[in-house]
Amino acid sequence: MKEMNALPKKIAVLMGGPGSERDVSFATGRGVAKALRSLGAEVTEVDVKGPDFELPPGTELAFLTIHGTFGEDGQLQRILEQRGIAYTGDGVAASELAFDKIRSKEAFTKHGITTPYWQIVTVGQRPTIPIPFVIKAPREGSTVGVHIIKNEREIDAALADASKYANELLVEKFIPGRELTIGILGDLALPILEIIPKGGFYDFTNKYPFLNPSAGGGAEHVCPAKISEEQTRAIQDLALRAHRALGLQVYSRVDIILPNEGEPTVLEVNTIPGMTEVSLLPDAAAAVGIGYPELCARIIELSQKRKGAKQ
Numbered sequence: 361m362k363e364m365n366a367l368p369k370k371i372a373v374l375m376g377g378p379g380s381e382r383d384v385s386f387a388t389g390r391g392v393a394k395a396l397r398s399l400g401a402e403v404t405e406v407d408v409k410g411p412d413f414e415l416p417p418g419t420e421l422a423f424l425t426i427h428g429t430f431g432e433d434g435q436l437q438r439i440l441e442q443r444g445i446a447y448t449g450d451g452v453a454a455s456e457l458a459f460d461k462i463r464s465k466e467a468f469t470k471h472g473i474t475t476p477y478w479q480i481v482t483v484g485q486r487p488t489i490p491i492p493f494v495i496k497a498p499r500e501g502s503t504v505g506v507h508i509i510k511n512e513r514e515i516d517a518a519l520a521d522a523s524k525y526a527n528e529l530l531v532e533k534f535i536p537g538r539e540l541t542i543g544i545l546g547d548l549a550l551p552i553l554e555i556i557p558k559g560g561f562y563d564f565t566n567k568y569p570f571l572n573p574s575a576g577g578g579a580e581h582v583c584p585a586k587i588s589e590e591q592t593r594a595i596q597d598l599a600l601r602a603h604r605a606l607g608l609q610v611y612s613r614v615d616i617i618l619p620n621e622g623e624p625t626v627l628e629v630n631t632i633p634g635m636t637e638v639s640l641l642p643d644a645a646a647a648v649g650i651g652y653p654e655l656c657a658r659i660i661e662l663s664q665k666r667k668g669a670k671q
């Protein structure tokens with residue numbers, strides 16, 4: 361376990377946010393706050409509803425647990441930098457890039473990262489990729505504005521919904537296969553975790569069944585995934601390369617599809633992945649003996665290292 365004297369004493373855990381993942385963020389934030397208190401930190405939980413949030417006097421570090429809009433997209437990072445407050449995770453530019461699914465795709469293509477074939481459509485255009493394909497709002501998190509299109513009848517309604525979030529939409533070829541996610545801590549790729557949803561795809565209901573128990577969601581997490589040693593190494597290397605292609609240094613969770621035939625392919629990278637009781641990153645860390653409090657401590661240590669390197 362990391363020594364607490366290496367960690368800041370006064371930590372504000374920023375949670376909530378104005379986006380669509382507010383409830384999930386509270387679950388993550390409370391978990392992180394509890395873990396940091398167990399390490400001896402003086403922790404304040406801060407409900408962030410917009411840019412005018414207040415931090416307690418003497419705050420040494422903001423631990424960011426706001427998923428999606430405002431938390432992962434560089435806005436919160438920019439405000440904290442303007443205030444001179446250190447924070448966890450990556451900086452403004454890398455956060456903005458990783459959060460934007462279209463710009464991420466461009467970076468993957470530039471760096472030779474395998475990713476599903478894709479195109480951009482604007483409002484009023486129709487995709488030309490053959491069905492099945494996936495429509496994604498480019499700057500939303502946690503499957504918000506995501507639609508898997510399996511027949512022609514579904515296209516118009518999906519485009520209309522996704523267009524609520526953006527004028528430009530990402531459309532990518534739907535690749536069936538095993539859903540994998542790989543946590544990255546600095547230069548370490550954690551064991552591969554396979555997600556087996558109880559029904560449909562790994563949508564909001566299956567990710568966070570505790571938010572809506574009556575919906576019957578949930579998913580089985582298999583970690584380490586039952587994949588050969590050689591292929592495991594190749595997938596972990598791909599995940600690390602995707603992380604670095606976006607300029608990330610601290611931590612992330614890389615979502616990858618392993619097709620029944622063909623090469624593993626990167627879908628996206630999450631820079632503030634969920635850390636709730638049913639989340640993927642803590643599960644993967646636990647598989648190599650990194651408990652929840654130590655995971656939080658490592659995120660702080662890597663964040664301080666990034667900030668030190670920048671200076």
